[in-house]
Amino acid sequence: MKIAIGNDHAGTEYKLAIVGYLKSKDITVTNYGTDGTDSVDYPDFAHPVAEDVEQGNVDFGIVVCGSGNGANMTANKHQLVRSALCWNKEITTLAREHNDANVLSLPARFIALPQALEMVDTFLNTKFEGGRHERRVEKISCS
Template sequence: MKIAIGNDHAGTEYKLAIVGMLKSKGIAVANYGTDGTDSVDYPDFVHPVAEDVEKGNVDFGIVVCGSGNGANMTANKHQAIRSALCWSKEITKLAREHNDANILSLPARFIALPQALEMVNTFLETTFEGGRHERRVEKIPCS
C-alpha cells in the first residue's frame, strides 16, 4: 500500500506523526506536505496528493490543515476524487463504507492527535460496501 500525504503549517505535527505510524506498518508514503510551521498555502501541498490519487500512483490520500475545509475543497476539485472531511472515527468509517472516499481530510485544530491516528487507521482498514451506495457514488460526476 502507498499513501500520499499533504499538509500546511497547521498540520505539520499531525502529518509527522501519521507518516511515522504509516511507515512503522510498512506503508510507503509520498510526502508532499511542509515540515515547518511557517505559514504556507495549503493548495500547494494538496494538489499533488489529489493528482497522485487521481492517477493511481497511490492507494489513498491524506490531507491536513487547520480546519480541514480548505484542503478538502481543494482535493475535491480533481477528477475522481472523493475527499471526506472527517472529525470522528464513526464519520471516517462511513466515508469509506458509504462514499468510497479516497482522500481523508483532517482538521488539525479540532481533533486530538491520538484521534487523528485512530481515524487514519479506520480509513485504511475500512472497505467500501458497494450495493446501494455504489449506485449513489456513481451519480457523483467525475468530469
Template sequence: MKIAIGNDHAGTEYKLAIVGLLKSMSIEFNNYGTDGTDSVDYPDFVHPVASDVEGNHVDLGIIICGSGNGASMTANKHQKVRAALCWNKEIVSLARQHNDANILSLPARFISLPQALEMVRTFLGTDFEGGRHERRVEKIPCS
C-alpha cells in the same frame, strides 16, 4: 498499499505522527507536506496528493490543514477524488463504507493527535461496501 500525504503549517505535527504510523505499518507514502510551521498555502500541498489519487499512483490520500475545509475543497476539484472532511472515526468509517472516500481530510485544530491517528487507522482499514452505495457514488460527477 501506497498513500500520498500533504499538509500545511497547521498540520505539520499531525503529518509527522501519521508518517511514523505509516512507517510502523510498512506502508509506502509520498510526502508532499511541509515539515515547518511557517505559514504556507495549503493548495500547494493538497494538489499533489489529489493528483496522485486521481492518476492512480497511490491507493489513498491524507490531507491536513487547520479546519480541513480548504484542503478538502481543493482536493475535490480533481476528477476521481472523493475527499471526506472527518472529525471522528465513525464519520471516517462511513465515508469509506458508503462514499468510497479516497482522501481523508483532517482538521488539525479541532481534533487531538490520538484521534487523528485512530482516524487514519480506520481510514486505512475500512473498505467500500459497494452494493446500494455504488450507484450513489456513480452519480457523483467526475468533472
C-alpha cells in the same frame, strides 16, 4: 499500500506523526506537505496528493490543515477524488463504507492527535460496502 500525504503549517505535527505511524505499518508514503510551521498555502500541498490519487499512483491520500476544509475543497476539485472531511471515527467509517472516499481530510486544530491516528487507521482498514451505495458514488463524478 501507498499513501500520499500533504499538509500546511497547521498540520505539520499531525503529518509527521501520521507518516511515522504509516511507516511503522510498512506503508509507502509520499510526503507533499511542509515540515515547518511557517505559513504556507494548503492548495500547494493538497493538489499533488489529489493528483496522485486521481492518476492511480497511490491507494489513498491524506490532507491535513487547520480546519480541514480548505485542503478538502482543494482535493475535491479533482475529477476522480472523493475527499472526506472527518472529525471522528464514525464519520471516517461511513466515508469509506458509503462514499468510497479515497482522500481523508483532517482538521488538525479540532481533533486530538491520538484521534487523528485512529481515524487514519479506520480509513485505511474500512472497505467500501458497494451495493446500494455504488450507484450514488457513480453519480458524484460529473464526467
